[in-house]
Amino acid sequence: MKRVFVGITGASGVVYGVTLVRALAGAGLQVPVCISPSGRKVLRLEMGVEADPEEADAPEWLRGSGEGVSVFPHEAVEAPFSSGSYRTDAAVICPCSLGTLAAVAHGLSGNLIERVAEVMLKEGRPLILVPRETPLSLVSLRNMTLLAEAGAVVLPACPGFYHEPRTVLDLVRHVVSKITDRLGLGIDLVPRWGGGG
Numbered sequence: 001m002k003r004v005f006v007g008i009t010g011a012s013g014v015v016y017g018v019t020l021v022r023a024l025a026g027a028g029l030q031v032p033v034c035i036s037p038s039g040r041k042v043l044r045l046e047m048g049v050e051a052d053p054e055e056a057d058a059p060e061w062l063r064g065s066g067e068g069v070s071v072f073p074h075e076a077v078e079a080p081f082s083s084g085s086y087r088t089d090a091a092v093i094c095p096c097s098l099g100t101l102a103a104v105a106h107g108l109s110g111n112l113i114e115r116v117a118e119v120m121l122k123e124g125r126p127l128i129l130v131p132r133e134t135p136l137s138l139v140s141l142r143n144m145t146l147l148a149e150a151g152a153v154v155l156p157a158c159p160g161f162y163h164e165p166r167t168v169l170d171l172v173r174h175v176v177s178k179i180t181d182r183l184g185l186g187i188d189l190v191p192r193w194g195g196g197g
Contacts, residue, residue: 001029006034010036016172025066032069036113079112104118
């Protein structure tokens with residue numbers, strides 16, 4: 001796997017998306033990123049950072065020490081990733097708002113994040129959606145079923161506690177490790193149960 005698209009939408013828990021981007025970039029992957037307008041607001045509210053919608057160069061708070069992170073505008077449906085002929089190995093929407101989840105479940109593609117998700121489904125490539133919401137309505141549960149039936153992975157941000165987390169970041173890393181495992185990358189951000197690697 002060489003290139004993983006990450007969409008960050010306006011759900012609470014943007015730290016999951018930022019941590020994921022940093023982990024993927026740190027593992028040497030190309031990581032094109034798109035942050036929705038609502039995602040930018042949540043970044044400001046939850047992490048105190050400003051995401052410039054016109055900035056193509058990834059800021060340090062997003063890329064960490066890794067290279068290969070590029071940022072694309074939400075409206076850039078002409079970006080290479082919006083075509084199935086462009087090789088994007090996988091896409092993750094993290095966090096995934098329930099509105100974005102509903103749009104993807106019903107084949108809507110009014111922006112780059114939704115279009116990339118549609119491409120992943122039609123091309124049979126890995127698509128992971130990471131909702132962070134509770135409780136879930138019947139509508140959202142049905143949308144998740146539609147996505148699972150279409151081949152997507154719905155991976156709610158539900159951290160475990162068996163690795164004895166000491167900080168909130170430990171809980172975040174647990175979820176991000178679940179995402180990277182599902183991508184087949186096995187980036188160890190927290191100790192595994194039983195010490196298994």
